[in-house]
Structures are given as C-alpha cells and as structure tokens.
Amino acid sequence: MKTKTLRQDKVNVITLGCSKNLVDSENLITQLKANDYDVIHDSNEDANVIIINTCGFIDLAKEESINTIVQYAEIKSNGGIDKLYVTGCLSQRYKDDLEKEIPEVDAYFGTLELPGLLAKLNADYKHDLIGERSLTTPQHFAYMKISEGCNRTCSFCAIPLMRGKHISRTIESLVTEAKHFASIGVKELVLIAQELTYYGLDLYKKRALPELLDALCEVEGITWIRLHYAYPSKFPREIFDTMAKQPKVCNYLDIPLQHASDTVLERMKRQTTRQEQKELIEYARTVVPDIAIRTTFLVGFPGETEEEFQDLCDFVEEMKFDRVGVFQYSHEEDTSGYLFVDDVSPEDKAARANRIMDIQQSISFEHNQKRVGKIMKVLFDRKEGEYFVGRTEYDSPEVDNEVLVDAKDQYVRIGDFANIEITDAEEYDLYGKVVE
Numbered sequence: 058m059k060t061k062t063l064r065q066d067k068v069n070v071i072t073l074g075c076s077k078n079l080v081d082s083e084n085l086i087t088q089l090k091a092n093d094y095d096v097i098h099d100s101n102e103d104a105n106v107i108i109i110n111t112c113g114f115i116d117l118a119k120e121e122s123i124n125t126i127v128q129y130a131e132i133k134s135n136g137g138i139d140k141l142y143v144t145g146c147l148s149q150r151y152k153d154d155l156e157k158e159i160p161e162v163d164a165y166f167g168t169l170e171l172p173g174l175l176a177k178l179n180a181d182y183k184h185d186l187i188g189e190r191s192l193t194t195p196q197h198f199a200y201m202k203i204s205e206g207c208n209r210t211c212s213f214c215a216i217p218l219m220r221g222k223h224i225s226r227t228i229e230s231l232v233t234e235a236k237h238f239a240s241i242g243v244k245e246l247v248l249i250a251q252e253l254t255y256y257g258l259d260l261y262k263k264r265a266l267p268e269l270l271d272a273l274c275e276v277e278g279i280t281w282i283r284l285h286y287a288y289p290s291k292f293p294r295e296i297f298d299t300m301a302k303q304p305k306v307c308n309y310l311d312i313p314l315q316h317a318s319d320t321v322l323e324r325m326k327r328q329t330t331r332q333e334q335k336e337l338i339e340y341a342r343t344v345v346p347d348i349a350i351r352t353t354f355l356v357g358f359p360g361e362t363e364e365e366f367q368d369l370c371d372f373v374e375e376m377k378f379d380r381v382g383v384f385q386y387s388h389e390e391d392t393s394g395y396l397f398v399d400d401v402s403p404e405d406k407a408a409r410a411n412r413i414m415d416i417q418q419s420i421s422f423e424h425n426q427k428r429v430g431k432i433m434k435v436l437f438d439r440k441e442g443e444y445f446v447g448r449t450e451y452d453s454p455e456v457d458n459e460v461l462v463d464a465k466d467q468y469v470r471i472g473d474f475a476n477i478e479i480t481d482a483e484e485y486d487l488y489g490k491v492v493e
Contacts, residue, residue, distance in 0.1 A: 065095060066094060066095070066105055066106050066139075066140075066178075067094075067095045067096075067097070067102075067103070067104040067105055067106065068089055068094050068095065068096045068097070068104060068106040068107075068108060068178075069096075069097050069098070069099075069100055069102070069104035069106070069107050069108070070082050070085060070086055070089075070096060070097070070098050070099070070108045070110065071098075071099055071107065071108065071109045071110065071125065072098070072099060072110045072193070073109070073110060073111055073112045073118070073121055073122050073125060073145070074110075074111070074112025074114065074118055074122075074145070074146065075112065075114070076200045076247070076249050076285075077200075077202055077249055077250075077251070078110050078112060078145060078146070079193060079194075079200060080190070080200050080201075080202045080249070081110060081144075081145070081168070081171075082098065082110045082193065083190045083191055083192060083193055084171065084190055085108065085110070085144075085171060085174070085175075086098060086191045086193070087186055087189065087190050087191040088171070088175055088180060088182060088183060088186060089175070089178070089180060090191060091183050091186055092175070092178075092180035092181060092183075094178070094180065098193045099193070104138070105138050105139040105140070106138065106139060106140045106141075106142075106178070107129050107132075107133075107138050107140070107141050107142070108142045108143075108144060108174070109122070109125055109126055109129065109141075109142070109143050109144070109145070110144050110145040111125075111126070111143060111144070111145035111146060111147035111148055112145065112146055112147060113145070113146035113147035113149070113150045113151070113215065113219055114146065114215070114216070114387075115384065115385075115387035115389070116387040116388075117387075119147055122145075122147045123147070123159075126141075126143055126155070126159055126162065127159060129141050130159050130161035130162060131161075133161050134161055140163050141161065141162050141163055142162065142163055142164050142165075142166065142174060142177065142178075143155065143162050143164075143165045143166070144165070144166040144167070144168075144170070144171075144174055145168060146168060146216075146219040146220070148165045148166055148167060148168075149167035149168045149219045149220075150215065150218055150219050152165045152167065163177075164177050168219060168220055168221075169205075169221070189234075189237050190234070190237075192238075192241075192243075194454070195438055195439065195471070195472060196241065196242045196243065196472060197242060197243060197244045197245065197436065197438075197471075197472035197473075198243060198244065198245035198246070198247060198436075198438075198454060199238050199243045199245070199246060199247070200247045200249050201231065201234060201235070201238075201246050201247065201248050201249065202226075202249050202250060203225065203226055203231055203248050203249070203250050203253070203256055203269065204223055204224060204225040204226060204250040204251070204252070204253075204255070204256055205220060205221070205223070205224045205250075205251070206220045206221040206222045206223045206224050206251060207220060207222075207223055207251035207252050207255075208222055208223045208252070208255065209251075209252060209255075209288060210326055210393070211315075211325055211326055211327060212324065212325050212326045212392060212393040212394035212397075213315075213325055213355060213358060213386060213387075213389065213392060213394045214389070214392060215389040215391065215392055216251055217251075218391055218392075220251060223251070223252060223255050223258070223259060224259060225255075225256050225257055225258070225259050225260045225261075225265075227260060228265070228268065228269050228272050231269060231272075231273065232272050232273060232275075232276065235273050235276045235279060236276055238279070239276055239277060239278030239279050240278070242472065243278070243279070244278070244279065244280045244281065244436065244472070244474075245279075245280065245281040245282075245283065245436060246273065246279055246281070246282045246283065247283045247285060247453060247454065248282065248283065248284055248285060249285045249286060250285075250286055251286065252286065252287075252288045253266065253284060253285065253286050253287045253288075254266060254287045254288055254291075254292055254293055254296070255288065256269060257269070264293040266293060266296055266299075267293070267295050267296055267298070267299040270282060270296075270299050270300075270303060270306055271299065271303070273305075274303045274305045274306065279305060280305060280436075280474070281305065281307050281436070281450060282303075282305050282306050282307065283307045283309055283450075283453055284296075284306070284307070284309065284310050284311065285311040285453065286311055286313065287310060287311065287312045287313075288312075288313075289312055289313075289314055289327075289329050289333070289334050289337055290327065290328040290329040290333075291328075292312075292337055294337075294340060294344075296310075297340070297341050297344040297345050297348075298344060300344075300345050300348070301344055301345050307450040307451070308345050308347045308348045308349060308450060308451065309348065309349045309351070309450060309451055309452075309453065310341065310348060310349075310350055310351065311351040311352070311380075311453065312337075312350065312351070312352055313352055313353040314334050314352045314353070314354065315327060315353070315354060315355045316354060316355060316358070316365075316369055317331045317334065317354075317368055317369045317371075317372030317373075318331065318361075318364075318365035318366075318368040318369060319331050320365060321358055321360075321361055321365050321368075321369075324358065324359070324360060324394075324397070325355070325358060325394070326393065331368070331372060335372075335375075335376065338350060338376055349379040349380065349450075349451035349452075350376075350378050350379050350380070351378070351379060351380035351381070351382075351453070351456075351457065352378050352380070352381055352382075353381070353382040353383065353384060354369060354373075354381065354382075354383050354384070354413060355383075355384050355385075355386055356369070356383060356384070356385060356386065356406055356409040356410050356413065357385050357386040357401040357405065357406030357409060357410075358386045358394070358401070359386070359388075359394060359397030359398055359399055359400055359401070360397060360398075360400065360401075361386075361401055361409075366409055366412075369413070370412065370413065370416060373413060373416050373417060373420075374416055374420075377420050377423075377424070378417070378420070379421075379424055379451060380421075380452075380456070380457050380458070381413065381414070381417040381420075382456065383410040383413045383414055384410075385403075385406040385407065385409075385410050386399070386401065386406060418484050418485075419484075421458070421484050421485055422482070422483070422484045425458070425482035425483065425484070425485075425486075425487055426482050428479045428482055428487055429479050429480065429481065429482050430478070430479065431478070431479050432476050432477065432478050432479075432492055433449050433460070433476070433477055433479060433487075433489070434449065434450065434474055434475075434476060434477075435447040435448065435449055435460045435462075435474065435475055435476075435477045435489070436448055436472075436473075436474050437462075437469050437470065437471050437472065437473060437474075437475065438454065438471070438472075439471060440464060440471065443463065443464050443465060444461040444462060444463060444464055445461070445462040445464050445467070445468075445469045445471075446459050446460070446461055447459065447460045447462070447469070447475070447477070448460065449487075458485050458486060458487065459485075459486055459487070460477055460479075460486075460487045460488070460489055461486055461487070461488050461489075462475075462477060462488075462489055462490065462491060463488075463490075467490060467491050468491075469491060475491055475492075476491070476492040477489035477490065477491060477492065478490050478491075478492050
C-alpha cells in the first residue's frame with residue numbers, strides 16, 4: 058500500500074512599501090520560523106504559500122500592491138501555489154473591496170492582525186519572541202520601529218486610517234531589542250515611526266525621544282543610531298542637544314516638511330509655517346553644525362498655484378538641504394484633503410517634482426564637492442560590480458548618497474567600518490580610497 062507524502066509548506070513573504078512594512082514582515086517571518094515554517098523573503102525560489110504585505114500610501118503604491126496581488130492570484134488559479142494571503146496597509150483600508158474584486162485570495166488581514174494571520178497558518182503567536190526579530194536587511198543594520206500609528210491630522214495623509222492612533226513601545230522593550238541586534242552583529246539602528254518626535258507622550262506623558270536615545274547609546278556593539286520621520290511642529294529641540302553630546306547618534310535627521318508656502322501648509326493642516334520651519338533648521342545647524350538634514354516635499358496639492366510652488370523652490374534653494382525626496386500628491390479618499398478639487402494636472406505634478414529635484418541635484422553636487430579631500434568613516438553595505446558600496450553617517454540605507462571604493466585594487470569587509478579619503482564626487486555619489 059502506497060502512503061502519500063505530505064509536502065511541507067514553504068512560505069514566501071513579499072514586502073511592498075516602506076521600512077515600517079519591512080519591520081512588520083520581519084516580525085511575521087520570525088514568528089513563522091519559530092513555528093518551524095520554511096520561510097523566504099522576496100525570493101524567486103519556489104514556494105507554495107505566498108503572503109503579500111501591501112502598501113496603501115499613494116496611488117502608485119496601491120497600484121503596485123494590487124498588481125502584485127493579481128499576479129499571484131492568477132498563479133494560484135493556475136495551480137502554481139496552494140495558498141495566498143494578503144496583509145498590510147492596503148488590506149487594512151480596502152479589505153471589503155479586495156475580497157469582492159480578488160476572491161482568489163484565501164484571506165485578507167489588517168496591519169495589526171498578525172496573530173490572526175498566524176492562526177490561519179496553524180501557527181502560534183509566541184510572545185517570548187518580542188525583541189528577537191529575523192532581519193531581511195544586511196546583518197549590520199536594522200530598522201527599529203519605536204511606535205505605531207499617528208495622531209496627526211494632515212489633510213493629505215491616509216496613514217492614520219491604516220495604522221491607527223500613536224502607540225509608543227517602552228524604552229525597556231526597545232533596549233532589549235537593541236541588545237539582541239547587537240548580539241547578532243548589528244552596528245547601526247535606524248529608528249523609524251510614523252511620527253518620531255511624538256514618542257513617549259502616551260506612555261510617559263512627555264516627549265521621551267532624548268531619554269530613549271540615551272538608553273540605546275548604552276548598548277554595547279551599537280555604533281550608529283539614526284533618526285527618521287520627525288514632524289516639524291512642536292519639535293522637541295532637546296533632541297539636538299542629545300545628538301550633539303552622544304557620539305553614537307548620527308548627525309542626521311529625516312524631517313519631512315512637505316511644503317514651504319504658508320497657504321499650502323495651512324491647507325495641508327501641517328500646524329507650522331515656513332518661518333517656523335526655517336528657524337528649526339537653522340537652530341539644528343547651530344547646535345549640531347555638521348548635521349545632515351533630509352526632507353521630503355509634496356507637490357501638486359489641490360489648489361497649488363505657480364506662485365505657491367515657486368515659494369517651495371525658493372525655500373529649497375535657500376535652505377540647501379543635504380537630502381531631498383519628492384512625492385506627487387495622490388487624492389486619498391476619507392482624508393480631509395479629498396474635499397478639495399484635485400486640480401493640478403498629472404503633467405504639472407510631474408514637472409514640479411522634476412523641478413525640485415533639478416534644484417536639489419545642484420545643491421547635492423555642491424555639498425559633495427566639499428567632501429573631496431576629507432577622510433570619512435564609512436560603513437560598507439555591499440559589493441556591486443567593481444565597487445564596494447558604503448555610507449557615511451550622513452546617509453541612510455537605500456535612500457541617500459553612497460561612497461564607492463574601487464574593488465580592483467582595494468579591499469574592505471562588508472558590514473565593517475573603514476576610514477575613506479574622498480577623492481572625487483558626483484551629484485549623489487562619493488568616490489574614495491581606503492586610508493590605513
């Protein structure tokens with residue numbers, strides 16, 4: 058009598074969207090591995106179970122998520138996979154619609170429904186794994202989500218609809234996680250949240266990011282701590298004092314300003330003004346003279362006139378930010394901005410985004426030229442083609458400038474620091490050689 062051999066499930070977790078989604082996927086992978094699942098991430102290897110962690114931030118992200126779901130739904134219909142699950146922001150926001158439109162998916166889950174997803178896979182949610190996360194990033198850096206959700210009411214943003222209200226993690230839990238990361242070789246922590254500066258208000262009744270930074274700086278093995286996604290309104294300026302006194306805290310801040318026209322900022326409900334933003338940046342540069350400021354802007358918001366857009370261009374030229382990203386406005390239902398008429402054409406939105414990046418390209422070139430001849434501490438992420446590729450403390454993974462060292466006649470270890478003399482510079486890349 059023949060016996061049927063049961064195939065063990067192999068799960069491929071596909072992550073779309075931002076680093077906050079990546080952390081969620083890493084937590085999912087950790088739980089599945091603890092339940093003896095064979096798990097891969099964003100892999101082309103064969104797997105019979107697919108979990109898609111979606112993004113629902115703007116139209117392009119939603120389109121990518123939907124296309125990915127449809128792609129795997131077709132594969133499932135053709136017998137290529139056994140099970141298909143969808144989680145994340147898009148699923149949180151449009152679950153009912155998705156169930157009707159793409160019924161091939163076995164189940165949809167929201168952003169906070171990890172235990173339910175695990176239960177669907179007959180896996181237990183193991184509370185003792187909190188702070189022990191499998192990394193999908195290179196082993197020497199890790200994203201650390203210090204809070205979930207957002208209490209802000211920006212008129213263009215749907216994130217509170219998908220992520221809920223702000224919930225801070227305790228300092229103790231974050232220190233425990235940092236110690237775990239250090240024990241497995243992580244050297245850089247990238248702190249992320251929907252709103253970094255709000256950290257602690259719910260738990261400690263005050264903005265507690267400086268206290269968190271002081272605690273994380275005590276963790277042996279961690280060399281760099283980087284700050285992402287800080288809201289400019291009511292900014293706790295003591296963060297800059299901490300940055301100045303703590304060598305482990307990178308002289309780097311990602312602070313999305315979104316615009317510089319007072320009238321647009323008011324329509325966006327940003328609770329700040331051009332002058333207040335300018336004063337904050339100038340204050341940061343006074344306390345931490347070597348600070349690198351990264352910001353993002355949103356162009357094409359409803360009613361944005363040529364004059365208002367010119368205000369933004371002038372501001373970018375005046376402030377000379379180190380790093381800039383640009384989004385084109387996406388008309389998001391259920392946000393207060395949806396009540397406005399989306400009256401800036403797609404062509405104008407694209408042209409305005411390109412205009413900002415053209416301005417920033419010249420500024421970035423100017424900044425980089427000043428680095429030529431200097432010796433900089435560089436953390437190396439990978440080898441690509443004929444170059445070792447790394448970053449200075451002024452650059453975050455995947456979004457900022459990089460340092461390239463010719464691999465034909467020089468050697469550095471991936472995941473290690475090296476002192477590099479900068480010999481040449483382009484708009485977004487530095488070139489250098491190892492200094493013994």
